[in-house]
Amino acid sequence: MASGPDLTIISATRHEADNVETLLKRVSAALEPTGISWRLLFVDDSDDNTPAVISSLADRYPVEMLHRPAGHRGGGLSGALTLAIRSVDTPVYAVIDADLQHPPELLPDLVQPILAGEADVVAGSRYVEGGSASGLTGTYRRLVSRGSILVVQV
Numbered sequence: 001m002a003s004g005p006d007l008t009i010i011s012a013t014r015h016e017a018d019n020v021e022t023l024l025k026r027v028s029a030a031l032e033p034t035g036i037s038w039r040l041l042f043v044d045d046s047d048d049n050t051p052a053v054i055s056s057l058a059d060r061y062p063v064e065m066l067h068r069p070a071g072h073r074g075g076g077l078s079g080a081l082t083l084a085i086r087s088v089d090t091p092v093y094a095v096i097d098a099d100l101q102h103p104p105e106l107l108p109d110l111v112q113p114i115l116a117g118e119a120d121v122v123a124g125s126r127y128v129e130g131g132s133a134s135g136l137t138g139t140y141r142r143l144v145s146r147g148s149i150l151v152v153q154v
Contacts (some may be wrong), residue, residue, distance in 0.1 A: 005037040005062065007111055008090040012043045014128040016098040017050040024061045034108045034131060036115065041088070042098070043080040045073045048110075058106040091115070 009027060013020070024040060031038050039062040042054050047070060054065045066083060075082065081095060092114050096102045106124060113119035 005039045006092060006115060007031075007036055007038040007107075008088045008093040009038060009107070010043065010081060010084040010088070010093055010095045011040060011098045012077055012084070012095075013050055013054075013098045014045040014047070015048050015050060016046070017048055017053045018087055019098050019100055020050065020053050021057060023098055023100060023104065024057055024063065027096075027107065028061060028098075029107045030107050032110075036108065038062060038110065040089075041066065041084055043068065045080060052091045066141045 011023065020042070027038070027040060042063065042065045043105055044051050044054065044065055044067045046067075051067050054063060066087065068083070070081065073079065075142060085093065092111055094107060094111055096104060096107070102124065110122050110124055113122055
């Protein structure tokens, strides 16, 4: 019986056609040397050509897509991620932004402890040494981020 990949990377997209190929190239470059088998599952809520771009890359990368058409996008980002997580059949999954704010190059270090049985959950943070909050554009996003930190520290 053939086994599937070790890792599913989930990325929720909405009008990210310009980033999809770059994301796939960077994920592939990061994971290829490690021997970790993977696929990237896009949950797409786009009304532009993002689904077509994703589909066009399926012959070069291990990519799958769940497209949520208008009227079927309940729950926004959290609904998209819930749908994806429920469909994952790999031992490990990771969630990464398609806008490239989450560096794909960090995936090996993040998933290796789980694959090795050393951890059950690993989370990246922009607030650790070497992290950067530079991707948080605008006062509102910075406030939400800082507010979230306060909530989980209570």
